[in-house]
Amino acid sequence: MDSPNEPIVQATDLVRKFGDRTVIDHLSFEIQRGETLVIMGGSGCGKSTLLRHIIGVMKPTSGSVKIFGEEITGLSERELDKVRRRFGMLFQSGALLASLTVGENVALPLAQHTDLNPGEIDEVVRQKLEIVGLTGFEKLKPAEISGGMKKRVGLARALALDPELLFSDEPTSGLDPIMTAVVDKLTLELTRERGMTAVVVTHDMTSAFRIATRMIMLDRGKIIAEGAPEEIRASPIAEVQQFINGEPDGPRPLNLSTGDHAQLAHVRPRPLVVARGRFQRKTP
Ligand SMILES: Nc1ncnc2c1ncn2[C@@H]1O[C@H](COP(=O)(O)OP(=O)(O)OP(=O)(O)O)[C@@H](O)[C@H]1O
């Protein structure tokens, strides 16, 4: 069904509206096998929503999404399950099940999609936790570990089935620089040495330029720039330069979507004054 020469992911004329807001606006792109595609863009511009559509968790208003050559927009949950066996997804929030231990969370896809026995599952769980630096944390509950650790458990779970395609939504947010480098190194090993395809949403430009073979920048639901890392670095587009250099002044207010900005444009924060050792708003 899917051939190595066709794109591993293909989105065509994808549109998603929430009410009358268009969050994904006639997007078309392809992802080739072996690529590490980094998706960038301001907070609220639609990156997570785009990933949810590519993996079939959300259905588009119109347009097509193919993974491994298969159109997924019309598939039932049961049919989607077969496709999901072949890719891993690290959600922005980690999306761990609170009632299960770390080990049980990582074991979930193995129990669902393989006929490994409990001993074999334990061994895979141990290996996957080891590669994200969490050896020995199997028995803890998500509430008992830090945010950055939850992220890494989510990554271990996404890698449990050794997927040929991995989607990661902000894999390094909340991680310290050393752990970020560890996760980036792992991504590089899996992609460059083992041929995995990776689609990574990130705001972390150090990490983005370390791992990307190609980059896409989204703005208001459209792709405004696309190219190899060096092309993005040299982009003449002001929004791209503002974003990759983290500049507060430029065409876009950082970290505010157009809608957020429009709503906040008239709000001027009142200056803070210190009164009796406490911060208070100065009345105008
Ligand atoms: N289920 C939903 N219902 C209504 N609006 C939604 C829904 N999901 C997302 N949105 C809207 O779509 C827009 C894009 O959200 P999304 O989470 O994709 O942004 P993002 O680019 O991932 O942002 P961040 O970098 O902060 O994670 C936001 O304005 C959000 O309010």
Ligand SMILES: [Mg+2]
């Ligand atoms: Mg997001």
